[in-house]
Amino acid sequence: MPLENHNNDAFRRKFKYYKSKKPKPSLSEVLILNDDGNNVDTVSFIPKEVAEDKRAAVLGLSSTLTWKVYSFKQHPGLLMIRNPFTPLGQRYWSRRCLEEYPKKPNKRNIDIEVDVQDWWSECFKLQECDKILQKKLRWTTLGYHHNWDTKVYTDENRSPFPEDLSELSNVVAGYLGFSGYRAQAAIVNYYHMDSTLSPHTDHSEVNLQAPLLSFSFGQSAIFLIGGTDKSIDPTAILLNSGDILVMSEQARLCYHAVPKILPASNIPWNHTEEVNLKHSLDAKFKCITNVNQIVTEMNRNLDSTQWNRFNNYISESRINMNVRQVLKGRQNTLKDLVDDT
Numbered sequence: 001m002p003l004e005n006h007n008n009d010a011f012r013r014k015f016k017y018y019k020s021k022k023p024k025p026s027l028s029e030v031l032i033l034n035d036d037g038n039n040v041d042t043v044s045f046i047p048k049e050v051a052e053d054k055r056a057a058v059l060g061l062s063s064t065l066t067w068k069v070y071s072f073k074q075h076p077g078l079l080m081i082r083n084p085f086t087p088l089g090q091r092y093w094s095r096r097c098l099e100e101y102p103k104k105p106n107k108r109n110i111d112i113e114v115d116v117q118d119w120w121s122e123c124f125k126l127q128e129c130d131k132i133l134q135k136k137l138r139w140t141t142l143g144y145h146h147n148w149d150t151k152v153y154t155d156e157n158r159s160p161f162p163e164d165l166s167e168l169s170n171v172v173a174g175y176l177g178f179s180g181y182r183a184q185a186a187i188v189n190y191y192h193m194d195s196t197l198s199p200h201t202d203h204s205e206v207n208l209q210a211p212l213l214s215f216s217f218g219q220s221a222i223f224l225i226g227g228t229d230k231s232i233d234p235t236a237i238l239l240n241s242g243d244i245l246v247m248s249e250q251a252r253l254c255y256h257a258v259p260k261i262l263p264a265s266n267i268p269w270n271h272t273e274e275v276n277l278k279h280s281l282d283a284k285f286k287c288i289t290n291v292n293q294i295v296t297e298m299n300r301n302l303d304s305t306q307w308n309r310f311n312n313y314i315s316e317s318r319i320n321m322n323v324r325q326v327l328k329g330r331q332n333t334l335k336d337l338v339d340d341t
């Protein structure tokens with residue numbers, strides 16, 4: 001039997017193909033999920049019977065009546081929701097990923113090199129933006145911190161998970177039928193036009209029944225998804241700003257990668273609209289603890305002088321929030337024992 005050649009498996013071959021700068025890859029086989037339904041196995045809508053979640057509007061989501069959910073015959077359990085965010089919602093989440101989430105005690109790749117409490121403020125300490133420091137940030141981890149070496153989560157290596165992202169994840173998962181979703185770990189990835197993410201699986205979570213939720217903002221990406229081993233030829237899917245990819249069931253443990261960042265052909269975060277968020281202060285929205293803060297921060301992004309710095313960043317970068325539930329149903333820490341039945 002020939003020895004397995006890890007450098008030449010079907011997944012790696014396709015990864016190299018799309019990553020190549022010379023020659024440039026053809027995009028003709030990349031799935032572009034658009035309204036004509038070409039290349040798409042199934043497009044569905046959130047059933048009308050599913051009640052709108054009262055938290056959705058304040059979190060920057062549009063009505064589920066407009067949501068399109070794609071599924072893929074080749075990849076059972078993989079779902080793609082095409083941009084369900086309002087323009088202001090896109091701005092809010094991109095800004096949180098830049099201004100708030102990379103603050104300590106969250107962990108960042110830059111920690112081994114520089115000692116900064118607040119990366120975004122540090123980038124703008126002087127009048128000019130420190131582009132070198134700005135480009136250095138590649139990831140931030142939230143909640144249970146992903147250990148890149150051991151790939152093991154521990155209760156000691158955990159910080160509070162942001163409430164807004166926890167609510168967003170719970171709302172999105174709930175609409176798809178995964179009720180009671182508890183976001184407990186996230187990796188926020190920052191990609192520049194030449195960045196890639198190598199083939200891998202995400203298998204460190206104790207709870208592998210809960211889906212992985214992946215939110216993309218800014219520039220576009222070619223996303224590859226294959227099977228549970230790398231001999232399976234992956235599918236290439238174009239991810240645009242606002243898209244949510246859900247890896248559940250059989251797709252939860254499949255190999256995936258990002259071989260290429262592409263310039264966005266549409267800029268939904270700058271689509272102008274009549275925005276009136278005053279209604280968000282209604283009592284019915286009080287189900288989110290920090291609703292006033294979220295509304296204030298949403299509205300701050302209406303001011304183009306405030307939004308400008310963030311706009312500049314996502315005009316040449318992609319941000320991906322990759323959310324996981326780590327624990328099983330009744331567990332509150334990894335030490336809590338639960339029976340598997």
Ligand SMILES: O=C(O)CCC(=O)C(=O)O
Nearest residue numbers: 187189202214258320322
């Ligand atoms: O950037 C992406 O779309 C995927 C990121 C990812 O796979 C991860 O963080 O584990």
Ligand SMILES: [Fe+2]
Nearest residue numbers: 200201202256
């Ligand atoms: Fe991943």
